[in-house]
Amino acid sequence: MASTLMISNPVTNSDRSRKKKKKKTQAKDHHDQDHIKWKSEAQQQIYSSKLLQALSQVRLSSPPPSLPPPSSSTSSASVSAPPRGRAVREAADRVLAVAAKGRTRWSRAILTNRLKLKFQKKHKRQRVVATVTGTNRSSLSRKPKVSVLRLKGKGLPAVQKKVRFLGRLVPGCRKQPLPVILEETTDYIAALEMQIRAMTALADRLSGAGSSSAPPS
Amino acid sequence: MSSRRSRTRQSGCSRPISDDQINDLVSKLQQLLPEIRDRRSDQVSAANVLQETCNYIRSLHKEADDLSERLSELLASSDTAQAAIIRSLLMQQ
Numbered sequence: 001m002a003s004t005l006m007i008s009n010p011v012t013n014s015d016r017s018r019k020k021k022k023k024k025t026q027a028k029d030h031h032d033q034d035h036i037k038w039k040s041e042a043q044q045q046i047y048s049s050k051l052l053q054a055l056s057q058v059r060l061s062s063p064p065p066s067l068p069p070p071s072s073s074t075s076s077a078s079v080s081a082p083p084r085g086r087a088v089r090e091a092a093d094r095v096l097a098v099a100a101k102g103r104t105r106w107s108r109a110i111l112t113n114r115l116k117l118k119f120q121k122k123h124k125r126q127r128v129v130a131t132v133t134g135t136n137r138s139s140l141s142r143k144p145k146v147s148v149l150r151l152k153g154k155g156l157p158a159v160q161k162k163v164r165f166l167g168r169l170v171p172g173c174r175k176q177p178l179p180v181i182l183e184e185t186t187d188y189i190a191a192l193e194m195q196i197r198a199m200t201a202l203a204d205r206l207s208g209a210g211s212s213s214a215p216p217s
Numbered sequence: 218m219s220s221r222r223s224r225t226r227q228s229g230c231s232r233p234i235s236d237d238q239i240n241d242l243v244s245k246l247q248q249l250l251p252e253i254r255d256r257r258s259d260q261v262s263a264a265n266v267l268q269e270t271c272n273y274i275r276s277l278h279k280e281a282d283d284l285s286e287r288l289s290e291l292l293a294s295s296d297t298a299q300a301a302i303i304r305s306l307l308m309q310q
Contacts, residue, residue, distance in 0.1 A: 049306070055292060056302055088292075089285035159239075162267035169274045179234055182242035185270060189249050192277040199284040206291045206302075 038190035047099050048198045054091045090114070096195050104187050105180070109172020239263070246270055 037043055093110050100107035160178070167173040167181045170188045243263045250269050 052302060052306065055288065085282065085286035085289045088289045089282055092281065092285060156264070158264045159267065162264055162271065166267060166271055166274075169271060169278075177234070179238060179242055182239070182246060185274075186242070186246055186249060189246075189270070189274065189277070192274070192281065196277060196280050196284065199281065199288065203284060203287050203291060206288070 038187075038194045043099065044194055044198050044201075047095060047194065048202055050098065051092055051095045051198060051202065054095050055088060057091075092195060092199060096191055100187075100191060105172045105176070105184050106170050106188050107191075113171065243267070 094114055097107035097110035102108055102111075163178050163181050166185055167176060170181065170184050173181045173184050176184070240263070243266050247261065247266045250266070250273055252269055252273070
């Protein structure tokens with residue numbers, strides 16, 4: 001049956017070989033494309049507009065999902081700054097993860113973490129707060145485990161330790177092997193840089209538009 | 218640790234991870250870091266690159282938090298915010 005397919009439709013055969021080639025080169029260009037993607041103006045524009053939409057939604061829902069303030073002597077005013085900033089940051093991270101189109105682990109981890117936080121908020125609020133804010137503490141408590149790991153194949157234990165630490169900074173990479181963490185980090189850094197560029201431009205536009213009226217383009 | 222061994226056996230893409238591969242990834246990371254790019258010393262060790270990466274990511278996080286604060290303050294007042302949002306959307310396109 002395969003032979004008849006080949007004879008009758010030479011196009012599909014070449015298509016199949018082309019697809020195979022495409023798959024291989026796609027794996028290679030994957031890394032380069034990702035880095036270029038985060039630096040392109042188009043990507044930043046897309047991100048900015050999506051971020052703006054998300055932020056306007058955050059603003060409209062007036063009580064944002066905020067963590068309980070640890071020690072607030074003053075009574076909670078109508079506009080509480082830290083939860084608002086936090087909500088903005090979370091929205092920005094979410095939009096960034098969406099812009100990554102689910103190809104990287106950190107983007108998927110951000111999106112699933114948001115869902116987890118939403119559902120766990122009622123029951124296990126304290127535990128969630130601990131995991132979110134207690135990364136430093138957990139790194140200190142996990143110190144002796146590094147020496148038990150294999151020292152042979154992956155280089156110096158100092159490098160190993162640093163990569164583990166890096167894995168905790170990048171979302172979703174705590175238990176990943178070394179090369180995965182390094183790959184995720186390169187993409188994550190490029191994405192973060194774009195996020196900051198877009199947010200800076202947005203903040204400048206908002207603060208500039210608020211003071212002056214319709215600047216000439 | 219038997220659990221550790223079984224875990225590595227399951228992740229079977231490229232089990233013997235070569236040092237060259239690691240060095241390649243670390244050098245790629247090195248290119249992204251602005252500090253090491255400007256310093257231009259060829260003798261950066263992998264540990265140094267990783268340390269710089271951690272610091273850089275943390276500074277990026279902090280910058281993102283500061284920007285979020287700024288944006289939240291800017292969006293606090295509704296009228297100017299709505300007008301500003303509409304205006305910035307129009308300016309973008």
